[in-house]
Amino acid sequence: MITVIGYDGSPLPAEARERLAEAALVVGGARHLAAVPVPDGARRVVLGDVAAALDEIDKAGADARVAVVASGDPGFFGIVRALRERGHRPRVLPALSSAARAFARAGLPWDDALVVSAHGRELRRAVNACRAHPKVAVLTAPGAGPAELARELFPQTPRTFVVCENLGEPDERVVHVRPAEATTRPWRDPNVVLVLDPSRTVGDKRWIAGAPPGPAGWALPEEVFDHRDSMVTKAEVRAFALAKLGPRVGDMVWDVGAGSGSVAVECARFGAAVVAVERDAASCERIRANVRAHGVKVAVSRGEAPAVLEHLPDPDAVFVGGGGPEVVRACASRALRCVVVALAAVERVRPSLDALTAEGFTAQAVQLQANRLSPLPGDVHRLAAANPVFVVWGEREPTPAVSFPDDRAERRPQTIAELPDEDDPRSAQ
Known part of the structure; x- marks a missing residue:
């Protein structure tokens, strides 16, 4: 008995008007309730506190006729999810989503765009998505709008904004x-911000919308x-490091003492925002060349760690390829999720472990050594040993153990009904 009506400023279709006319309870934002024809006898609930509004819908009972008016497409970052979580099965009459309308106003295709929400969520993940991707629509909120977004991106990330205010309204x-x-x-609320790399506003032809799938392979x-x-x-060390770093869309990753930038490039291929930190000018140019060769986005910060780290945005994960315990501790003091350190000397393992634990990490270490198959004359092979590497890593919170219920006693063989015989006349029904 619940109808969710999307409103984008256009005249409501006939079915939406009919559902509103027969509603005993109408829920919506103040501006929506003022814009649509709410029947005189209906009780109105302003959709400010979502939980309180949902409580009122629950109290109305299963037989009550309820209409919920929401912006654009209510199934896209909208109220439909919250209703379904409460056990309701609403009928949804959508309008144009704000993201679709914003890209239409900009005259751009958007099957290759990321759409992220900063409404009731931390802005930093939306910012990181904008750093890493050339075309992002940000659904904003008061205190997380165009100005706040711009302050985080400028001047390190060259982008242009298309700010769309009160879409569909007069x-x-x-x-x-x-x-x-x-x-x-x-800026006036509500608004949507398109954050665009001007050189890549029209992307490649796609088979999947939104964020592209992850790389076909890694540990290149x-x-x-x-x-x-x-x-x-x-490559073998990189594979292990990537497994611990877990780079993903919305993350910020530092590659400190980046060298060639191989770890930075691989993290960027997973969609994370990445900063490669290196003190050597020639190495910085080499990193930029590798970034261009792999077609990814990596910011390069030249300077001496830990001092150069002060101006960087807080990372979710950090890979440390050099610098000693002081650098490890400086990275750990800022990292939100994990730090991975690669070491050539065993004597540096304990100081690195201590630096991580001093910043509240649960720290572990392992020695990695690979023996690669190498050809010899006569169509035979030997194992060529690579130098061992010690990898130390720390996590803010240990990965929770997954418990599997012992339901073996409840398992029973299942009987699957046979398909009807082709000669059986019932098979044609």
């Missing part, structure tokens, strides 16, 4: 602006990276 406004200007202007061979004197994290 006072709709669409403004193209640089982030520097967006930090100083007043060293040969695909430009490096100096084999100073590159070996």
Whole structure:
């Protein structure tokens, strides 16, 4: 008996008007209730506190006729999810989503765009998505709007903004602006911000919408990276490090003492925002070359750690390829989730463990050594040993143990009904 009506400023279709006319309870934002024809006898609940509004819907009972009016497509970051979580099965009459309308106003395709929400969520994940991806729509909220978004992105991430205010309303406004200007202007709610890399506003033809699938493979061979004197994290170590770092869309990852930038590039291929930190100018140029070769986005920060880390945004995960315990501890003091350290000398393992535990991490270590198959004359092979590497890693919270209920006693063989015989006349029904 619940109907969710999407409203985008356009005249309501006939079915939506009918459901509103017969509703005993109408729930919606103040501006929505003022814009649609709410029947005189219906009780109105302003949708400010979502939980309180849902409580009122629950109290109305299963037989009550309830209409919920929400912006755009209520099934897209909208009230439909909350209703379903309460056990309701609403009928949904959607309008255009704000993201669809915003890209239409900009005249851009958006099957290759990320759509992220900062409404009731931390802004930093939306910012990281904007750092890593060329086309992002941000569903904003008071205190997490165009100005706040621009302050986080400017000047490190060159982007342009399309700020779409009050989409579909008589006072709709669409403004193209640089982030520097967006930090100083007043903005009206509600709004949607398109954050665009001007050089890549039209992406490649896609088969999947939104974030692209992860890379087909990782732990790439060293040969695909430009490096100096084999100073590159070996593929086997990179595979282990990536498993611990867990880079993903919305994350910020630091690669400190990046060398060739191989770890930074691989993390960026998973969709994370990445900063490669390196003190050597020639190595920084080498990192940029590797970034271009792999078609990813990595910011390069030249300087001496730990001092250079002060101006960087807080990371979710950090890979430390060099710098000693002082650098490890400085990274750990900022990391939100994990730190991974690669070491050549066993004497540095204990100081690194101590640096991580001092910052509240649960720390562990392992020695990794690979023996690669190497051909010899006569169509035979030997095992060529690579230098051992010690990997130390720390996590803010240990991964929770997964318990599986012992339901073996309840398992019974299942009988599957046979398909009807082709000659059986029932098979044609």
